[in-house]
Amino acid sequence: MGQAAATSVGLGMPNMPVAMIPGHPGAQSLEELRANVRNVTAQQVMENLLRQPEEPVLGAEPEARDIVFSGTFEEVNAHFYGREWSDGLPIVPPTLEKIEEFLSYTDRPPDECLGVLLPESRAATIWATAVNGVMAGCRPEYMPILVALIEAMVDPTYGVEHSGNTPGSETLIVLNGPIIKDLKFNYTQGVMRDGFMPNTSVGRFWRLALRNMAGFLLHKNDKGTFGNTFRVVLAENEDAIAKMGWVPNSVDMGFKAGDNTVTISRMTGGGVMPSVTGSTPEQMMPYLADGVAKQNGWETAFTVGALTIGTLRPVLVLSPILAETMARCGWSKDDVKRYLFEHARTPASRIETMMEKWVDFRIGSLERQVNLGRLPKVFHESNDPNRMVPIVVDPDDFVILVSGDPLRTNAYAFAQNGYLGFPTAKKIQLPKDWRERIQKT
Amino acid sequence: MAKKSNGTGVYEVVWPRGERRQALRPLAKRLDTLEGKTIAQLWDYLFFGDEVFSQLEESLRAQYPDVKFVSWREFGSTHAVNEKELLASLPQRFKELGVDAAISSMAC
Numbered sequence: 088m089g090q091a092a093a094t095s096v097g098l099g100m101p102n103m104p105v106a107m108i109p110g111h112p113g114a115q116s117l118e119e120l121r122a123n124v125r126n127v128t129a130q131q132v133m134e135n136l137l138r139q140p141e142e143p144v145l146g147a148e149p150e151a152r153d154i155v156f157s158g159t160f161e162e163v164n165a166h167f168y169g170r171e172w173s174d175g176l177p178i179v180p181p182t183l184e185k186i187e188e189f190l191s192y193t194d195r196p197p198d199e200c201l202g203v204l205l206p207e208s209r210a211a212t213i214w215a216t217a218v219n220g221v222m223a224g225c226r227p228e229y230m231p232i233l234v235a236l237i238e239a240m241v242d243p244t245y246g247v248e249h250s251g252n253t254p255g256s257e258t259l260i261v262l263n264g265p266i267i268k269d270l271k272f273n274y275t276q277g278v279m280r281d282g283f284m285p286n287t288s289v290g291r292f293w294r295l296a297l298r299n300m301a302g303f304l305l306h307k308n309d310k311g312t313f314g315n316t317f318r319v320v321l322a323e324n325e326d327a328i329a330k331m332g333w334v335p336n337s338v339d340m341g342f343k344a345g346d347n348t349v350t351i352s353r354m355t356g357g358g359v360m361p362s363v364t365g366s367t368p369e370q371m372m373p374y375l376a377d378g379v380a381k382q383n384g385w386e387t388a389f390t391v392g393a394l395t396i397g398t399l400r401p402v403l404v405l406s407p408i409l410a411e412t413m414a415r416c417g418w419s420k421d422d423v424k425r426y427l428f429e430h431a432r433t434p435a436s437r438i439e440t441m442m443e444k445w446v447d448f449r450i451g452s453l454e455r456q457v458n459l460g461r462l463p464k465v466f467h468e469s470n471d472p473n474r475m476v477p478i479v480v481d482p483d484d485f486v487i488l489v490s491g492d493p494l495r496t497n498a499y500a501f502a503q504n505g506y507l508g509f510p511t512a513k514k515i516q517l518p519k520d521w522r523e524r525i526q527k528t
Numbered sequence: 529m530a531k532k533s534n535g536t537g538v539y540e541v542v543w544p545r546g547e548r549r550q551a552l553r554p555l556a557k558r559l560d561t562l563e564g565k566t567i568a569q570l571w572d573y574l575f576f577g578d579e580v581f582s583q584l585e586e587s588l589r590a591q592y593p594d595v596k597f598v599s600w601r602e603f604g605s606t607h608a609v610n611e612k613e614l615l616a617s618l619p620q621r622f623k624e625l626g627v628d629a630a631i632s633s634m635a636c
Contacts, residue, residue: 091635099553105635112576112634120576121583128580129587136567136629139558148548155543163539172544180539208550215546222544243612299544395609447576506609 093307097207102140106131113447151214171304174295178222189217192230194518202241205248207302211237215300223292228270228528229285233292235349235513236260240296242511245351249507251303255311256353256504258293261488262322263337264347266515269525274322276492281319290319324490327407331414336488340512347515352400353508357501358382368413375498376430379403382500383478385446387438389505390479392456393448397480400510402501407493420487428482432475559629562592568622570632571600572607577634598625
């Protein structure tokens with residue numbers, strides 16, 4: 088009910104009447120559910136259809152440059168925390184002087200609106216981007232990355248409006264291009280751990296932007312059941328990638344090698360596969376395929392038609408030594424993807440049972456989906472319930488990244504949230520005097 | 529660390545949100561009765577909404593025997609990859625189907 092109330096404000100209908108089902112339908116027998124609908128919900132539905140709600144009035148809000156508070160560092164932080172404008176960690180006070188420093192690192196006008204962000208339908212401006220960058224503890228020169236991230240956030244392909252869904256997925260930001268070294272991002276050991284200012288503060292910026300610019304607030308319209316903290320930025324090891332003759336993620340996303348890009352995608356979870364052993368891909372890949380398949384369980388709902396067909400984009404992060412070993416044996420990224428398609432599989436009966444019984448995302452059967460032309464034939468090559476089927480519809484649905492400790496034979500698999508945070512990439516636009524200024528910092 | 533705004537240890541700060549771009553929208557006029565009216569069912573194919581709508585139909589018909597329903601099957605899932613297109617098509621679809629009101633579910 089809290090989510091409906093909060094979301095309806097952003098849609099311009101704060102008085103939208105809502106009827107309630109006591110408890111959760113998934114935790115009730117059909118008899119209990121029917122009784123609850125009959126005794127509670129139906130009465131509310133009838134009242135909502137027949138009684139005109141009162142006309143609402145929205146309160147006034149500050150202008151972008153209005154000084155909303157003056158105080159010490161501690162007072163500013165208490166003020167922001169009390170109004171749900173911070174994540175609970177201290178923020179850097181967004182003063183006009185500090186914001187101007189950030190704005191100097193973009194050629195775009197501060198009032199430019201990059202898009203309108205649900206759920207609160209707020210203008211995603213260059214100005215608000217700078218404000219939240221200041222608050223997150225970013226340095227001013229990170230501003231071009233922050234702008235590209237907001238451009239990705241407003242892209243309908245990504246689907247930011249789903250960012251408060253109950254699985255509590257968290258966005259992974261992948262960074263590519265020479266800007267990694269320009270700004271001293273960590274792209275080697277511990278790449279996904281906090282500890283490096285650019286990786287950490289840009290990751291924090293993303294979640295502050297979701298909070299302040301989009302309007303996702305816990306206990307309101309961020310309904311993550313457990314949630315996650317923000318992920319720090321994953322920068323690819325482009326030196327290693329170039330050395331082995333592979334292409335960086337930016338090329339997979341449609342840009343040129345050497346372009347500065349951000350790619351965002353929402354991950355439901357992830358896990359490490361330590362101590363990958365073998366001197367050939369054939370020796371290494373069975374373990375990796377097993378890990379990728381195990382990591383993506385209910386998420387196959389995004390593949391087989393329970394929620395969508397073919398929008399799952401699982402990610403495999405290889406440490407450089409693993410990728411180099413594969414490349415030395417003549418394997419490309421496409422070979423890795425093809426192997427995963429053929430071997431990162433799961434029993435058909437597991438998918439069908441999960442969709443039909445465990446999570447109630449009903450598909451009928453994989454056979455039915457194939458017969459209707461929704462899935463390729465590989466999902467129903469026999470009637471054997473234990474036949475192994477892919478977790479994606481196309482080898483290219485897998486995303487392969489190279490980063491982490493160059494000399495550890497570990498890999499990491501992410502499960503992904505399908506179209507509820509679909510991979511979206513943007514080129515980072517640098518200001519005209521970037522090279523000159525960055526050399527001075 | 530941010531510069532102090534006025535050199536006295538006091539920071540003058542702006543708010544971090546963007547301008548609200550969605551104006552208030554008036555809700556549709558409520559119905560004077562459900563008798564003889566046509567109600568559309570919109571479902572996101574989650575959380576047993578089919579059972580919920582089935583029970584709602586029964587309960588509403590008990591009180592308003594001539595109420596009519598357009599099933600959720602007519603529209604498809606409102607929470608699928610084509611949801612934006614589907615929602616945009618609804619005003620026209622409602623006109624074609626003579627819909628007087630709609631019930632949308634299941635939120636969570």
